Amino acid sequence: MKVTFKRGVHLSYANKNATKSLPVRDFVSDEVRIIMNMHIGAPSVPCVKKGDHVLLGQVIAEPVGFLGIPVHASVSGEVTDVGTIPYLGETPVQCVTIKNDFKDEWAPLTPLGDVETVDPALIVPAIKNAGICGMGGASFPTHVKLSPKPEQKCELVIVNGAECETHLTCDHRLMLEEGERIVDGLRAVMRALSVERGVICIEDNKPDAIENMRRLCATRSGVSVQVLKTKYPQGGEKQLIEAVTGRQVPVGKLPIDVGAVVCNVGTCAAISDAIRLGRPLISRITTVTGCVKEPANLRVRIGTVAEDMIGACGGFSEEAGKVAFGGGMTGLCIPNTDIPTAKSTNGIVVYNEKDAKSIDEGPCIRCGKCVAACPIGLNPYLIKRAADADRLDEAARLSVNDCILCGCCSYECPSRRWLTASFKIVKQKLAAQAKAKGGKA
Numbered sequence: 264m265k266v267t268f269k270r271g272v273h274l275s276y277a278n279k280n281a282t283k284s285l286p287v288r289d290f291v292s293d294e295v296r297i298i299m300n301m302h303i304g305a306p307s308v309p310c311v312k313k314g315d316h317v318l319l320g321q322v323i324a325e326p327v328g329f330l331g332i333p334v335h336a337s338v339s340g341e342v343t344d345v346g347t348i349p350y351l352g353e354t355p356v357q358c359v360t361i362k363n364d365f366k367d368e369w370a371p372l373t374p375l376g377d378v379e380t381v382d383p384a385l386i387v388p389a390i391k392n393a394g395i396c397g398m399g400g401a402s403f404p405t406h407v408k409l410s411p412k413p414e415q416k417c418e419l420v421i422v423n424g425a426e427c428e429t430h431l432t433c434d435h436r437l438m439l440e441e442g443e444r445i446v447d448g449l450r451a452v453m454r455a456l457s458v459e460r461g462v463i464c465i466e467d468n469k470p471d472a473i474e475n476m477r478r479l480c481a482t483r484s485g486v487s488v489q490v491l492k493t494k495y496p497q498g499g500e501k502q503l504i505e506a507v508t509g510r511q512v513p514v515g516k517l518p519i520d521v522g523a524v525v526c527n528v529g530t531c532a533a534i535s536d537a538i539r540l541g542r543p544l545i546s547r548i549t550t551v552t553g554c555v556k557e558p559a560n561l562r563v564r565i566g567t568v569a570e571d572m573i574g575a576c577g578g579f580s581e582e583a584g585k586v587a588f589g590g591g592m593t594g595l596c597i598p599n600t601d602i603p604t605a606k607s608t609n610g611i612v613v614y615n616e617k618d619a620k621s622i623d624e625g626p627c628i629r630c631g632k633c634v635a636a637c638p639i640g641l642n643p644y645l646i647k648r649a650a651d652a653d654r655l656d657e658a659a660r661l662s663v664n665d666c667i668l669c670g671c672c673s674y675e676c677p678s679r680r681w682l683t684a685s686f687k688i689v690k691q692k693l694a695a696q697a698k699a700k701g702g703k704a
């Protein structure tokens with residue numbers, strides 16, 4: 264049976280055809296620029312200096328605080344800079360630059376062995392030491408997600424293979440080519456949390472991935488595939504949980520509060536590597552598509568610069584209007600192609616000048632289409648009215664902080680109102696206000 268969640272949108276385009284049939288191709292660049300804030304939480308602190316020689320997988324930055332994770336060298340070679348670079352936000356971020364010696368000499372590793380026999384108590388610390396955070400886009404540190412409070416009981420692990428975003432095919436290819444790593448990582452998570460049931464969720468537009476993952480699940484205990492209807496944003500944590508369990512995660516609560524933990528397929532594969540091989544997270548698959556000559560699913564080292572990846576895809580096929588990290592609904596425009604990719608960079612999409620043009624917004628005609636589309640059940644047109652008048656308190660009362668910035672309201676709006684973009688700004692202002700008051704957003 265195919266399942267889904269309430270509301271959301273059926274996208275009229277997916278733009279996946281250019282890459283969905285292309286096997287993953289390795290690309291290793293001359294240099295990597297590894298930023299220190301690839302995860303949610305305090306940035307890691309560099310523990311190497313310019314001129315140091317580093318080995319592949321060596322810790323180059325130490326974790327800070329409860330949410331902290333270490334950062335590892337994604338190539339072996341010489342540290343050529345420890346400084347700051349401009350990134351996606353307004354504030355420059357710390358970055359360690361390493362010139363690749365192409366020797367791929369690994370730092371000493373400590374494999375824990377088979378995920379089915381390893382001591383479950385060792386799994387979460389190994390995940391933290393491997394620097395793993397959510398690879399589906401959210402970048403939440405995985406060891407924290409897998410450390411519920413005593414009163415929170417996990418009954419089900421959901422693996423997100425929906426890949427409902429436009430343009431992206433990296434998860435699809437991972438499920439087709441390296442599905443064993445996903446099932447292995449899922450089993451490790453289940454054993455760490457003492458959970459009997461794990462479900463890999465895949466949209467029905469990927470029948471080959473469904474077949475492959477079903478085949479692999481048949482050989483392991485407690486794991487299965489759940490087919491989802493193709494709908495956006497099916498890969499959202501709360502939407503997945505609603506589809507699979509029928510349970511709604513209450514406002515302000517987490518998946519674990521309804522007994523579930525959700526991990527992306529890429530995150531599960533990284534967990535498998537951390538346990539079986541003792542390897543930290545040093546690479547990922549990223550889809551490079553749009554106006555490039557040879558679209559691809561590239562396996563790149565963390566910190567590979569966008570320009571190098573576009574170059575590896577033959578360069579621009581026409582004049583680029585904008586370049587974004589991520590898919591068409593939630594991707595973030597990058598200010599220039601000198602920006603490095605991070606652990607959560609699942610795609611680079613190049614748009615031509617026509618597609619990059621922003622459209623003027625029209626007046627609200629009170630059609631209610633945004634309300635019908637919102638998967639969270641918000642009133643986007645009312646929040647927008649509050650946002651336009653800078654009435655932050657009103658926007659907060661209308662639960663703007665529960666907005667997942669999925670873009671469904673903007674997609675459906677016939678007046679092309681800049682709904683999601685406004686909500687992002689309002690959320691940032693509310694977070695800044697809360698920080699100034701010393702509280703939480």
Ligand code: SF4
Pocket residue numbers: 636637638639640641642643665666667668669670671672673682683686
């Ligand atoms: S962007 Fe926010 S308000 Fe708009 S549909 Fe998504 S969750 Fe709802």
Ligand code: SF4
Pocket residue numbers: 626627628629630631632633634643644647675676677678679680
């Ligand atoms: S979809 Fe657009 S025009 Fe319709 S109610 Fe929402 S904001 Fe107004």
